Amino acid sequence: MKKDTSIFQNLKEENRNRIYNTIREKKCISGPALIYELKLSRPTVTQNINELLEEGLICENGTIGNTGGRRARGYSISEMFQIAAxxxxxxxxxxxxxVNLNGEIIYEKRIRYPFSITDEYKKKLGELISEAMEEKAIHEEQMLGVGIAVPGLVTKDYRTIFYGKILDFEGMTxxxxxxxxxxxxxxxxxxDAGGYAEISQNSELKDAFYISLSNNIGGSILIDHKVYHGEGQRSGEVGHMTLIPNGRECYCGKRGCFETYCNASIxxxxxxxxxxxxxxxxxxxxxxxxxLWRDYLYYLSIAVNNVRMLFDCKVxxxxxVGAYMSDYMHQIRTLARERNTFETNADFLQPCQVKREALALGSALPFIHEFWEKV
Ligand SMILES: [Zn+2]
Incomplete structure (x- = not known):
């Protein structure tokens, strides 16, 4: 008997979730369109719409359709119901x-402020968050959480940096x-945050390898819209792939890492x-x-080909650097194609679509996506 109740409860929750997420995906949709779209009964849809309206999760958003007769009311999600930073x-x-519940950036600020493991620095982070919330009139209960992108490797529970030579902040929590x-x-x-932002904002991507060409090089393996972390949370670290045996010295203590040939500072x-x-x-x-650019592209094409050989997915x-790459795709694709054993084009290679602040975005989005799942 108990089992039946829980099946019924699951189905109820599933319907509510499907209705909410369909409204979200369609931006604005009417009740009849939801019934048609989800093949649910009118009472089920009506009851859920009323509940979602009452809780403030969705709102009425004008009327839809002008084909004569009664115009249907349209519903949209309340995009500011919760937010993430x-x-x-x-x-x-x-x-x-x-970021709001549609995954859109509603506030963005970048300041020059050197990193240090001091109380002053931690206070600054707190100030930046409260300033942002104040400016957008966000209440505390609206905030789902704060994702923090760091140039280091992070434990599975997102709590601790276990490798952090770049900022010398190993062990920081x-x-x-x-x-x-x-x-x-x-x-x-x-x-990983950069890759996650990219795969979340680009609906055509399902699997990909994301190479982050910033002042340090990182990579992210994305499978079915999720980051593959590896056994020890060290997956995708192409920056320390040996590109040139006994080549340039890397901060990691080894020589010839891809990092030393293609980081943005070069x-x-x-x-x-x-x-x-x-x-x-x-x-x-x-x-x-x-x-400099010619050499840069030469080394980059080697890394790109290695990744393609390994994963056979979009790169x-x-x-x-990726943010500037659109104008140079012909050059880098030509080099990548010449190196490729199996293919006669390098269309698999693409410039990123999220050109600005992908890392902060990719750190905020998981909170939003988890909310979508549990509505
Ligand atoms: Zn290295």
Whole structure:
């Protein structure tokens, strides 16, 4: 008897979830359209709509249809019912953004603020979050949580950095980062966050390998819209793949890592750290920049081919350099194609679609997606 009740309860919850998420996906939909779309009975749909309206999860959003007769009321989700925040921590900058229940960025701020393991720094993170919430008039109970993208490897429970040579912050925990943030905090590896943002915002992608070409190089294996973490949360770390045996020295202590040939600083260093200036000079035909770029693409094409041979999936160029890649796809695809054993084109190689603040976005989105699942 008990079992029957729970089956009934599950079905009820499933219907409610399907109705909410269909309204979300369609942006605005009428009751009759929901009945048609989900093949559910009118009473089921009506009852759920009323409940969702009462709880404030959805709202009426004008009327739909003008084919004569009565116009149906349209429903949309209340996109500000809950929100999530994302922080991106790098050596010299902090990014904070807020994301609504449609997964859209509603607030974004990037400041120059060097990283340090001090109370002052932790206070700054707290201030940035409360400033953002104040500006968008967000109440505490609306906040689902704060995802923090870090240039390090993070334990499975999102709590602790277990490899963090870049900022020398090994052992630092989510609790420490969130000392002045009164919401659940989670840590995410930066490249995994970037990859997750990309696969979430690009509906055509299901599986992909995301290469994050920022001041450090990371990678993320994305299978069926999820990050594959590996046995020890170290998957996709292409930055430390040996590209050139006994090549350049890497901060990790080894030599010849891909990291040392294609991190974004290699390009921006010739322009006082300004990557935009590098690409401008490159466009103007600056000789030094052109030579640097030629070498950069050569090394990048080797890594891209290795990834393609290994995974046979789409390869996305992301991170700081990836954001500028659209204009140079022909060049990099030609090099990747020449190296490829099996294919005569390199259409598998794509520039990232999320050009700005992918890391903070990819750290906030998991909170939103979990909410969608449990409505
Ligand atoms: Zn290395």
């Amino acid at each position: 994302g922080l991106d921590i790098t050596r010299n900058h902090i990014t904070v953004l807020l 989510a609790e420490e980062f969130g000392k002045y943030i009164p919401f659940p905090c989670r840590l995410y590896n930066d490249a 390009l921006s260093d010739v322009c006082d750290g300004n990557l935009q200036d590098f690409f401008q000079k490159l466009e103007q035909g600056d000789r030094e920049c052109m030579e 996305i160029l992301g991170g700081y």
